[in-house]
Amino acid sequence: MNSEEGLYLKKWIWLVITIVIAASVGGYAYARHSQNEKLYSDAMDRASLQISNKRYIAAETAYTNALKRKPNDEKATRLLSQTQNFMAANDLFNQRQFAGAKNSYQSVVATKNGNETLKGRANDRLKLVKTIQSNLKRYNKLYSQALNETGEGNYAQSNSTLDKILSDTAIKQTYYKTIYNKAKQLQTKNNAALNGTAATSSSSDFESSTSNSSTQNTPNVAPSSSASLTSSEQKAADAYKGSNEYTVNPKQNEIDGQSITAAQVNTARHEISAAGIDSNAMSDQDVKNIIKGAHNNNESVGQYVKEKY
Structure with a gap:
């Protein structure tokens, strides 16, 4: 084999190597794109299913996950x-x-x-x-x-x-x-x-009295901040071991990297109350913990609190 034939053969070898590398890279890119498309499609289907089941927080999370696969979709x-x-x-x-x-x-x-x-x-x-x-x-x-x-x-x-x-x-x-x-x-x-x-009284007097009565008898209204605590109440407050937004790492209030929103907390409170649990006795952080627990267990908030409370 003369030098010219050897050079020609080397060119062919490098051409084949280049084609193989290009095919491998292209195949990897295609496989990755296909996987991303599948994850996006799965998230969208999951969101639709959650809406059918009236699990709107879970649907919101699924749509958010879909956007991670296709930002700005x-x-x-x-x-x-x-x-x-x-x-x-x-x-x-x-x-x-x-x-x-x-x-x-x-x-x-x-x-x-x-x-x-x-x-x-x-x-x-x-x-x-x-x-x-x-x-x-x-x-x-x-x-x-x-x-x-x-x-x-x-x-x-x-x-x-x-x-x-x-x-x-x-x-x-x-x-x-x-x-x-x-x-x-x-x-x-x-x-x-x-x-x-x-004794009879004017209608304006009655309106005033009913307004005051309504205020006094409204349940779950927090007392005035000027009201002082008794010694036993203060002791109970000091002994509080619950959680709130100041006692946890912010990442504990995230689901799949997304912070739990106020709208999610409000919706969850209604679901908790509907399940027969007094949501007014819970801090926002307690509710966020429930939302996250329900998500991790793939359950609705109502199902989760019935099992845990």
Whole structure:
């Protein structure tokens, strides 16, 4: 073999080596891309399943994981936003802030190419909110009329007006708790006046007294900061061994690298209460621990607290 043939052979060998290396690198890149696509697809499917199961916090986490695989992905971003809007709407609804809830549910419905299950549930809630607001408007109008009649000394007529509220089939639903209590209190005042067991007073006096009573009897309201603790209460406070946001490492409040949000805490509190546990007795950190524990066990918050508390 002369030198020219040897040089030619070497060129062919290097060409083959180059082709093999390029194929290997390309194959690795393709395999990695395929794996990333699968992880993204799995996260999106998992989010959809969690929404079907009404596990919205888990769905939120799944969409966040999908975005880790495809940062700024339009579909995952859109569905994550829609899910968070639905969770926020539920929080407002449970707090009986119906006007705000209505706006958030409308945002869910208006999401183009959004999750259809969320849209359907938001539409159902919008119908319910419309009914609630209509009833509240009617109840408040009747209550104002009854209050004026009481102020004029027409106690029997006031009771007759109140009966239109108190006999309504919907009035005992939790959405109408405030107006129901006010109507019952006014009815009690009217009955006392009719029976001659209480001195009459103006409607403005009654409104003031019911307002004060409502404040005093509202459960789970923290006492004024100016109130002092007894020695036994102070001892109990000093002995508190629970956790709060100041006693833990911030990373303990993360799920898959994402900090647990205030919206997640609020939603979890409702789930905890629905499970029969007093969430008001828990700090935000306690709730975050429950959220993380439920996530780690692949359970809903409600399931988790029923097992652990």
